């Protein structure tokens with residue numbers, strides 16, 4: 108969904124047991140071997156280790172610095188030919204040959220399922236074809252949803268270039284907290300979450316002639332809900348064309364769901380990809396990945412490399428290690444361009460990954476899952492797949508949500524491998540064993556709707572007037588417990604009444620494109636007269652912890668700078684303090700630099716804050732400040748996050764109040780050194796343990812004040828009382844849940 112994927116950047120690797128680690132270290136010098144699947148040819152070669160650098164230096168590589176300069180000049184003149192190249196590229200895409208028949212099919216059918224290999228041109232070309240065919244006449248738009256923010260931004264940028272228009276005019280994008288469209292926009296890319304939200308203001312999508320639900324196979328929560336919504340709309344808007352576009356696999360399932368809509372298949376090009384597995388599991392896949400990159404670079408013919416990592420932090424680590432090693436190898440190697448791709452990457456940097464690699468050089472793209480299907484980078488010949496991705500998981504028993512790194516599915520692994528075979532025969536190096544692929548990976552990724560908290564989705568559906576969630580047309584229904592829990596949570600927050608209907612508070616909450624808990628905290632700030640502080644805190648929380656910069660060579664300075672921001676109350680107030688000081692410098696870049704603060708994140712926080720302030724004005728909340736008193740601020744936070752309360756128990760550990768789960772304060776928290784008795788956390792991250800991130804100190808009696816229907820005084824004395832609130836008899840009965 109909208110931002111879930113993209114803003115989650117922090118994690119550490121899951122630990123291996125000591126025994127396993129030892130075994131893995133012993134086996135670490137394992138060499139690649141041809142996997143059972145390919146059997147095309149055998150090419151064993153050893154890993155490159157630091158000790159082996161001499162070996163690489165001994166290799167004679169063509170292309171020295173002087174030549175690279177000349178090549179760079181050549182690539183400048185290439186830029187002038189860009190426009191012609193664009194036309195040529197467009198014609199070379201597999202989808203180009205199906206242009207007419209595709210337009211015909213859209214004209215003849217209201218709903219069409221489109222299936223085509225990733226990179227065949229679905230996302231960038233279909234909206235243009237339909238525009239050329241007249242679907243944007245009489246001022247109607249063509250919409251196209253993307254599960255990921257970066258994809259929406261980068262694809263629209265590409266299409267704007269192809270159409271020779273300025274991004275934001277005829278072609279634009281809209282993502283949470285950022286709308287880059289205008290009245291002139293006729294092709295609009297947006298995240299699935301954004302379209303979900305648009306239903307609130309335009310329930311019949313009247314402004315659109317065509318809606319494309321793209322990357323449908325990703326099965327994000329929002330995409331899944333959109334399926335039900337657009338299917339319904341298509342019934343009473345016969346003029347609306349609906350396209351469901353997906354990479355591979357699920358076409359039949361989509362067709363069945365959309366009353367047997369025809370499937371339009373775009374035969375893709377795919378060159379063979381040799382699959383290689385490691386002989387033994389890798390203890391440290393980032394290290395293994397860097398070693399593999401260098402090894403490919405030193406021994407394999409030119410062609411770009413794509414590496415799948417799980418998040419920004421991992422990508423930055425890998426980039427650092429790689430840069431250092433490349434530097435040590437000196438000029439003996441050909442030029443290696445290292446390019447990261449993740450959601451928070453500024454757009455100028457994003458554009459770089461699509462620039463052609465200068466002749467004689469090699470590009471290595473370090474990407475999150477986004478490069479699996481959402482973005483196609485040309486000329487990838489080698490793929491390195493460590494086999495993990497970051498996933499949001501929700502435990503419906505405990506109601507706890509956490510972000511964890513999990514093994515990918517076989518379907519994902521095959522998608523990733525396929526990225527190597529788009530332009531020529533390629534190679535995919537899996538940093539896991541053939542046995543693990545066969546026995547440890549699930550066949551398919553579980554759709555998000557079946558594994559995450561539905562609070563937000565349920566609130567949105569209720570706000571759309573869809574009360575009967577049991578009979579909502581889900582492609583795959585969510586588990587009953589998860590629905591019940593979402594209803595209970597919304598009831599406890601005051602967004603639903605005991606009939607399960609939206610309250611006035613709930614309606615106001617739905618205006619905010621944030622989690623219901625955060626929406627509640629914003630609304631509570633009105634009562635506690637601290638809306639100014641709360642809106643800043645929300646904006647800072649929304650950039651998800653990527654505020655403090657901690658370069659390896661200046662850790663002590665960075666940590667001292669960070670401590671200087673500490674202030675009574677806890678981490679939320681620290682975030683507020685950082686923002687306030689920055690605002691006092693008139694948003695200075697230099698100040699960020701001196702204080703080890705990430706300027707980019709702050710800039711984004713500022714944008715988000717502006718957006719939120721706008722929304723607050725819409726629901727008529729005045730922006731007022733408490734001028735220093737932190738109690739009202741912490742109470743407002745508690746009014747939203749009273750689910751996230753933990754009490755100090757033995758040995759510096761905490762127990763969550765409702766479920767008695769053991770959790771710890773994250774070492775990055777300012778409260779880590781002086782643990783208060785009662786704390787509220789913003790989120791849990793599972794690394795080596797369940798850690799609470801962004802923590803404030805609270806008083807237990809506030810809970811009775813802000814959530815009297817959820818906490819009983821008794822419970823706050825005795826942590827073993829795990830009774831759930833009595834609730835929603837009707838809603839539960841509807842769901843067939845027996846108490």
Ligand code: CDP
Pocket residue numbers: 200223224225226227228229230231232261262264265461480481482483484485
């Ligand atoms: O949607 P599908 O995977 O079928 O393909 P696409 O995203 O439309 O990509 C078609 C072509 O556009 C590929 O060759 C991409 O490399 C190129 N493209 C690009 O150059 N810049 C972008 N921001 C997105 C796509």
Ligand code: MG
Pocket residue numbers: 226229230231321322480481
């Ligand atoms: Mg696409």
